[in-house]
Amino acid sequence: MSGADRDAGGLKGRRIAVVLFNLGGPDDQASVKPFLFNLFNDPAIIGLPGLARTPLARLISSRREAAAQANYRLMGGGSPLLPETRRQAQALEAVLNDRLADDEVRVFIAMRYWHPLTQETAADVAVYGPDEVILLPLYPQYSTTTTQSSLKEWNAVYAGSGVSRAVCCYPDAPGWIEAQADGVCEKLDAPGDAPVRVLFSAHGIPEKLVTGKGDPYQEQVETTVASVVAAVEARRGPIDHAICYQSRVGPMKWLGPSTPEAIEAAGRDGLGVVVVPTAFVSEHIETLVELDIEYAELAHEKGASPYLRAPAVGIGAPFIGALADAALDALDRTGGRTGVAPFGPGCKAKWKSCPRGDAGTCSARTAA
Numbered sequence: 001m002s003g004a005d006r007d008a009g010g011l012k013g014r015r016i017a018v019v020l021f022n023l024g025g026p027d028d029q030a031s032v033k034p035f036l037f038n039l040f041n042d043p044a045i046i047g048l049p050g051l052a053r054t055p056l057a058r059l060i061s062s063r064r065e066a067a068a069q070a071n072y073r074l075m076g077g078g079s080p081l082l083p084e085t086r087r088q089a090q091a092l093e094a095v096l097n098d099r100l101a102d103d104e105v106r107v108f109i110a111m112r113y114w115h116p117l118t119q120e121t122a123a124d125v126a127v128y129g130p131d132e133v134i135l136l137p138l139y140p141q142y143s144t145t146t147t148q149s150s151l152k153e154w155n156a157v158y159a160g161s162g163v164s165r166a167v168c169c170y171p172d173a174p175g176w177i178e179a180q181a182d183g184v185c186e187k188l189d190a191p192g193d194a195p196v197r198v199l200f201s202a203h204g205i206p207e208k209l210v211t212g213k214g215d216p217y218q219e220q221v222e223t224t225v226a227s228v229v230a231a232v233e234a235r236r237g238p239i240d241h242a243i244c245y246q247s248r249v250g251p252m253k254w255l256g257p258s259t260p261e262a263i264e265a266a267g268r269d270g271l272g273v274v275v276v277p278t279a280f281v282s283e284h285i286e287t288l289v290e291l292d293i294e295y296a297e298l299a300h301e302k303g304a305s306p307y308l309r310a311p312a313v314g315i316g317a318p319f320i321g322a323l324a325d326a327a328l329d330a331l332d333r334t335g336g337r338t339g340v341a342p343f344g345p346g347c348k349a350k351w352k353s354c355p356r357g358d359a360g361t362c363s364a365r366t367a368a
Helices: 005-006 028-041 050-073 079-098 118-127 144-157 174-186 207-211 216-235 259-268 285-302 317-331
Strands: 013-024 104-110 133-138 163-167 198-205 240-246 272-276 307-309
Touching: 013 050, 013 079, 013 118, 013 144, 028 050, 050 104, 050 285, 079 104, 079 317, 104 118, 133 144, 133 317, 163 317, 174 198, 174 216, 174 272, 174 317, 198 259, 207 216, 216 240, 240 259, 240 285, 259 272, 259 285, 272 285, 285 307
Parallel strands: 013 104, 013 133, 133 163, 198 240, 198 272, 272 307
Antiparallel strands: none
16 A cells, blocks of 8 residues: 555555664574574675685584584573664654654664574565665664675565665764763763773774775774764763774784773773773673673783773663664655765765765765
């Protein structure tokens, strides 16, 4: 049924589907190996032809299964990411239906590497029969390894109705910045007179993705951090801070310094740390195990005390408001701007992998 038909029948106007993209995580111990296989079989993660990538993905997932299962057991056996994302989807759906009282909005979840997988969600959205489709990543900063991969998969499998508009990034969205600043300020109140350094920890990527492939991720992380620092310092005055990158694996050179290196440096300087997950919006293995357990132990060994960790933004009202603002901004695009664009400022420099081919100072308000 079209929007016009629904209006004639006295029902709500547009039917709007908002699709939240995220990585996904295994539900239980048995899901760990197939989740890892899906991850490493993505050409955005291992850029080899399928004939070479697929057996390599099988080998890596087999070798890493036991260690990964041990980490997931620390969280009860599986990842909390899907329940966290469901809460975000419910909160966003409520806000959007309140703001768009004359329309009907449903928020869907599409996970890249585990259920609900993108093709499953694409089928559900097609059955819903939307007039408008808003693709909204839960990755504030754009990367070829996250948003680009998710958008590519969606475009390959979605065959339903609706005009699609994608939000490629929102590294400087006011509500996203406010939510992080709130978390930082709360933790800075905890150590009393103990000196601390605020470490903004983002998920790492290989350096060659930035220098060779033109991935804008590092620049956008720096944009986010600069805005959060400005917001915190407006409330409290100057803070000691640094950007670092976690989850480095393999022999390649990754963006640095690594979070362990930054923790060690703080210990040498006689400082405690407040670690901020600045590229994660939900609690999952990288925050609950890597930050809360592994890096906390390292901080104790290296004398970086106190060790404090700001929470992921989750369903905080400022962040959910930022997602709603991004969706509404995308919905308002017309003409050549109905494709892919950032919410607010996107890339400052020209990056080959920016989804906006005209990327200079990339803005959602710049005509395509």
